[in-house]
Amino acid sequence: MLILSLALRNARRNTLRSFLTGGMIMFGVALLTCGMAWTSGAFGGILEKASNMMGPVRIVTPEFARKEQLMPLEENIEDLAPVLAAARAAPGVTGAWARIQMPVTLTVGDDIGEHFALVQGAPPEWYDRALDLAGHIQSGRMFKVDDEASGMCAGGHHGRPPIEAVVGATAAETVGAKLGDDLILDGQTQDGSISAVKVKVVGISDLGSSAQNKFVYVSLATMQCMADIPTGATEVLIYGKTIGDAAAIAAALTADPALSKLSVSSWDGRPPFNSLASIIGALKSMAAGVIVFITALGVLNTMLMSVMERTAEIGVMRAMGLGRLQTVVLFVVEAMGIAAVGGLIGATLGAVVAYYGLEVHGVNLGGAVNKMPPGLAIDAVIHGDWEPIMFVQCFGLGLLMAVVGGALPAFRASRIEPVEAMRARR
């Protein structure tokens, strides 16, 4: 105990130096806290949103899985009913819906379409669960589904109500579509024939990300008709309570004989998530490592100066029987004492900034998000996600900085021979 007490008192010997070192640790820990909160919020939000959009668990044909970048309509699940039934019967599943996506050109009025967009067709329940589309309608309303009109791709003709669509804000702006306009979607069927559908714009949505605002949203029946896949779809998307359930659900569905000819995958096993999650983890670790390393260099500098200044004193204590390990403890605890104060203030400061600055207010990325690829749905305003555990983690990393930075000087001190120290003194 006396050694520990001595170590902590030594931390107060050169108050200016200790203050500067503590300040460096405080800054490092605060930066770590904000960095962790921001990356957790940004990447966590992106991953959750993207995996919701692309399906935490997905069933497609193996051929579709191989060529999915091309959105191959011909590689579809012809008969949805048994697949949906099997998916909904799996443990932990809270919902399963079919979806078809295809690229189209958009035309408003007489303007021949030169604007490309992606059109997505799925049941309204999927839009609620995956996108909360109704909650993000900027103007107008959510589309209504008339299965008969949609199923014949003939809305608006022969006295039938028009086929309705919600258009993403970016797509609407690009093509100049307003509420009430007729929009012609020029796509193709699964055998490659040209297929066009006229829809009425009943809502313009802003889902917060540039990628999602480039979509046109219609019902599954409309897309089935347009793609000429009357009872099928290209994808079945399956949801549990959280994306954390995905792996277990995927495992259960893979084992289901009824789905043996199809490809079942959880979100983190599919591109781009399979590499993204590990890249994000590596980036976070790297950033934390750099901060710890740089701060540790500061601690190293301080502690080396302390060791040099106290060479004779260390020699005297070594002469009195202070062991090498005790010498290491003496200096590492001194560094940890400084780090504890700096880390505590830094973690508190970081928590305040991370919570009020990043989580509540968020960081506006502005136009930078428009350059992101489709599928990585990034909000223009990124909110951090500070959790109390981060206080403990960052404080712990602050102590780690002290151990890393204090280890070498402490080891050097432990190698001081008493006689050398005393000779240097003379």
Next chain:
Amino acid sequence: MTTSGTGAPLCQLTDVKKNYPMGDMVVQALKGVSVQVWPGEFTAFAGPSGSGKSTILNLIGCLDRPSEGKVFLEGRDVATLKDAELGDVRARRIGFIFQSFNLIPVLTAYENVELALRLSGADLRGQKERVEEALRSVGLSDYMTRRPAQLSGGQQQRVAIARALVKTPALIIADEPTANLDSTNGAAILDLMKAMNADNGTTFLFSTHDPMVMSRARRIVRLSDGQIVGDETPERLAPQEAAPSAPVGG
């Protein structure tokens, strides 16, 4: 070389040489020294600067190892001991008093003495009493809570003596203990050390070139240029009081 005395010597140096590399050269600090020290001695190693007196004390104090020759402490060959064993011997059997006091500035007088006792691995029971007794014996009962910066030079050296004494070592080594003190304080410190020697039988070895210090020693081993050139028991001491002496060595 011959020695006399009863029982075994506390320490014995046999043809000890100590070399220090200095750049491309090798400096011979000791050139074959032989000497024995017996329990209860109050002996001064005297000589000018660079004569090798501190080197001898470092070797006897297990702070250093000889380049050649043998150093025995309480019958054990110091050269055969591992670093940890040397540290253990220093902690338990040897007390040190330094010219510059070398107290730990952030610890109080009490804690400085307590630290030495803790490092010696002494039983925790009764520690408080032992520390207080050590400080009382050097006349610092009223200064226990003061830090070194709040004490005079003489008081600091008294704390250093208490620190050396508290673990009741077999041997106390004092490297020019009065060099940083004025003559009055220096004499007082020496008288205190001598009283400890007389009362407790603790062996004191100290280096000095101060005639006043030498005048209080019971035995004076004179060194010059790394060799012992004289080993005297002052005439003023009665023969039975004088420590057993060795003839000139090395």
